[in-house]
Amino acid sequence: MNEELKALLQSFTEYLQIEKNYSTYTIEHYRHDIEELYVFMKEQGLNSLEVIEYFDARLFLTSLYEKKLSRASVSRKISSLRSFYRFLNREKLVMANPFSFVAKPKKEQKLPQFFYEEEIEAILVACEGDKPLQIRNRALFELLYATGVRVSECANVQMKDIDFSLSTVLVKGKGSKERYIPFGSFAQDALKDYLNESRPKLLKGHNHSNVFVNHRGGPLTPRGIRHILNKIIESASLTGKIHPHMLRHTFATHLLNNGADLRTVQELLGHAHLSSTQVYTHVTKEHLRKTYLAHHPRA
Template structure:
């Protein structure tokens, strides 16, 4: 932890311990929240505020207004507002604030771009034409098949252990955000690719550093999300004629194809591990846009003549 100079910074450090011990937030969220709150501390010091009890809605709004003036995106402003609300709520519960000023903050609406997705034909081409020669070829096919076949996040994929895969029941046990565990169905192609990797690929790479990790890097340690992203981009480029996507793009594709195939929104929410149905509803817009595109291309009156 960085050195502190006032009581407000001490409160931020205590809040960090609370997030780690009781909220079990992801490392990414923890890092982002602490960066936001340290920035707030810097602004508060500039205007002469050094005590948690001196935080008020005017100061918080002025800080957020500065962020907006600096050109921060709506997504960043929304996250910073969420970080402040969590912090001031914690201070109020500890008795360091008489009232919670975070409750008076509005939340900037985030602009949600429609995610890029593969068509079902593109997904089939990618997975059917992949070069699977050698241990790394078997691993890479299994990585892509499991990402697309289950819709798991890349961090969740890399966190899988061998025992998390149940090929008999065709399920995989996933540890998601906030330490929430869920069981996700896995299709036959993905299960078969994972079995081939375990049988003929993993033994050739594993060593004393491998532990129970399902997917391994070239040196035998647990596969890192950065390496998994690199694998996805490289393998898509090798196949060609398939739009470049990240692992998150494969997750988007899996969700969209589930909805196109008739899956209900609640089931997709469970599979993806979304805490809120509102997040899953984004994919209904994706499907609607694709349906409109099909209509424009296929219906004789889908596009009016100029």
């Protein structure tokens, strides 16, 4: 990667941080997608972003399919590069956006995976224990299931964000949009146990306001949370690895199964568009269908 391309990527990164206020996780994806384009440029002998044309963009798209990437990954990369070129065009560094007319693949219609209530109970049993890390893990799982927050949002929750008098947590979502989410008595009890008994022991002299602490006393990262969840699922003897988003899916599915309206679930999840939440209605319908087929005598 030559110095000019490095400088452009750095400028775009600063734009995402300062103007768009994107999370570190999102910005990493953008950087990775653009660096992948830079590798392609080197392979094709393209020495600047200005010379890339629609044909080159199509060729890049073909190279992504040859790598057997999922439709979602390909679609995200195209979106990243469109945004990159829009930024370059705004700064008058290029004249055209070769990715504007590259068709993104249609999304795969996969229903979100979720846990059944008896599986949640098995996981909660696996979280039991009186050691500081076990108490933390119980509180972590209870909060994730009770609120449906993203792992990155959970990792960033601060002490001042939890209001026990109202049983709510203040969450900073995508684009730093804030929302208050209520939690129930089980999460409240688990959090109080953790904050009173476990967190002070885990801090080990560290001074920070993150609610969740790792075994060294520092703030727990999203990667750390994923590792903990995988360990919990192993202890519960459930098959397969737990994907952090499964708890978010479970939160939404269980609310809808028990009569919550779609708009409320949308607000709790922090979805900008109702269409993002509507996928869970398909999950609940499929659940009803399977239950019917399994139990109706003339199904």
